[in-house]
Amino acid sequence: MKEPLITDIQKYCIHDGHGIRTTVFFKGCPLSCGWCHNPETQSFSRQLLFDEDKCRGCGACIPACQSNAITLSKNKAVTNQQLCTVCGTCQEECLGNLRIPSGNYYTVEELQKELEKDLVFYTTSGGGVTLSGGEVLLQDTEYLEQLLSYLATKKISVNIDTCGHAPREVLQRLFPYVDTFLYDVKLMDPVLHKKFTGVDNRLLLDNLIWLNKQHARLWIRIPVIVGVNSTLAQMEQIAFFLKSNEIHPEQINLLPYHNTGRNKYNRLSRTYHDSDFETPTNDELERFFLLFQEYGFANVKIGG
């Protein structure tokens, strides 16, 4: 059984399902959306996040690195990614805590123990656990099955936040344990979907239809991004797809694009293509909201 990497376990979340929830962010995703606000969850490997802007060039991290991966250039630390093993030793030497390894391995028992700590909040609020990422469904299936069956014995509700691009067999195995699927739908056009996310949408739409046929409880989450999918025609394609496949989600969330993940791209030494995406106006969001309502979807929300 392969232990997954987890970047974060956030407590007291209120947007990932009903009640108060603990949300687990798994590392690794088959998609590579340029607007992703958790880019550290895209790679399946551990990574070093480094806040170069705040580096004052003291050099304290250099001797800490057994791999000789750090040098100074223009009064800033520079990490050779080929040499860095993400051991995390340099983190201890940096007084500004600017060097943070992202991704920790959790045994299934460790994760269960962590999630159980908030049992009282789940039971009093009608909440539970949400597994997010990255992509949960591409983590080790045996691990997930063991985790979910354990949480089921404790009567802890589990939601899965997914892009849907995963083998059907995995969905079939995990489906019995899942309360609600928070299912991302971005674009209906397979060519545009591939352009913006790196994969076409056939598999994820097929899986959505399959889940609906199993009477899964669904929340459809649509990121609304000017420059990607924010025309009325594109939103209507999504509404039409849902209606023609008789998909009746418990709710639809229109999630306006925001660039809050921007700083994380810098810390991963990646370029954030800010100018490619924009936030829709309130008027546009209102039009999309009404469009979904006209298609017969009663519970549409702007935001999470």
Ligand code: SF4
């Ligand atoms: S994480 Fe480890 S290998 Fe990478 S730069 Fe820091 S000390 Fe060196």
Ligand code: SF4
């Ligand atoms: S210890 Fe921190 S502040 Fe000093 S050079 Fe290294 S990264 Fe920069």
